[in-house]
Amino acid sequence: MSERESTVKVVTNEHSRDVLAKAKRIVVKVGTSTLTYDTGRLNLRRIESIVKQLADLANQGKEIILVSSGAVGAGLAPLGFKEKPKDLVMKQAAASVGQGVLLHMYEKLFREYGHTVGQILLTREDSMNRSRYINLRNTLYALISLGVIPIINENDVVSIDEVKIGDNDTLSAVIASTVEADLLIILSDIEGLYTANPQTNPDAELIHEVDVITPHIYEIAGGAGTSRGTGGMYTKIQAANIAVNSGVHMVIASGERNDSIEVIAVGGLRGTHFVARDSKPHMKKRWVAFGKRLKGSVTVDKGCADALLKKGSSLLPVGITAVSGEFHEGETISILFNDEEIARGMVNFSSADLDQIKGCNSHEITSILKIDSAHTEVIHRDNLVILR
Ligand code: GLU
Secondary structure, eight states: OOTTGGGEESSOOGGGGHHHHTOOEEEEEEOHHHHBOTTSSBOHHHHHHHHHHHHHHHHTTOEEEEEEOOHHHHHHGGGTOSSOOSSHHHHHHHHHHHHHHHHHHHHHHHHHTTOOEEEEEEOTHHHHSHHHHHHHHHHHHHHHHTTOEEEEEEOTTTOOGGGOOOOHHHHHHHHHHHTTOSEEEEEESSSSOBSSOTTTOTTOOBOOEESSOOHHHHHHTTOTTSSOSTTOHHHHHHHHHHHHTTTOEEEEEESSSTTHHHHHHTTOOOSEEEOOOSOOOOHHHHIIIIISOEEEEEEEOHHHHHHHHHHOOOBOGGGEEEEESOOOTTOEEEEEETTEEEEEEEOSSOHHHHHHHTTSOGGGHHHHHTOSOOOSOSBOGGGEEEOO
């Protein structure tokens, strides 16, 4: 077994789940397939069981945030649509109708169980822009302090590609990172992450615990470039990457079972647990790495990777071997070593300038770029997040 594969534990260490039972602030994400039938109508039995479990956790003193999809799905039946419209504006119209239907149902059910909800609709711009990000965080904290359960979705009515988060797996992880949640539970139509595709491989086993998100984990989740659509396992691994590197534990479990949330919240064995890193990067670093949009990447050599990972250094031009994508100063890029993303950070140079100074010493930057003064680091340590 290769070193990478050995990081996948099929047999769980049940003690690692004890930490989940202590989680106080919990973000739960539910997908459209969990909330609606193929007919385009709401699965009321399931919604009711989710609301009841969440209300019960809130009664125990836990702080709950719900990220719910289903706006487009719930808008289909009232508009007489048989399937999700392909046309963007029709999809947005469906989301406008469906978000109301959904919220009405949540509000009614949570009220019956004695809880107040607040709606938040977001686009990528709300996390990319620093002051909006801080506003969002403050509002979430205010709602939590008031004992309100925030219910969050992408603002599909105004979302177009440029401003879209795109999938609620990522949205829920960004929210969990923003509010420093202890635990993110993603409910899906599958039990968790398997060692292979369970539909085609009878030997596929459920992985109970993932300590490190290696490229192998992405591979078994569908491989880069495939199943990136909403609801795929790949987006869930990307979400796990955001969560664990923000110090948040994450569990993917089946939303088809009526007790997944309460079982996970007492540390019971359900789904796949992605173990959080011990350290939690500062709020500004979490925003740089996960709130903003990735605009490109640089590849580094071994000496540079070691300096970043082991010595806590800044990224200098000398260790950069390749630059990819088009980006400007101040944008967020990935740092790659051996095809693996090892860090993310806010870059001090454009991709065009980096192409010229890659592999050079810092004192050569001004003469190569023909400028009077320049940063000596490509990414300063204070704007850099190491991903394990
Ligand atoms: N925001 C979309 C909706 O509510 C769903 C996105 C997703 O499921 O990831 O319909």
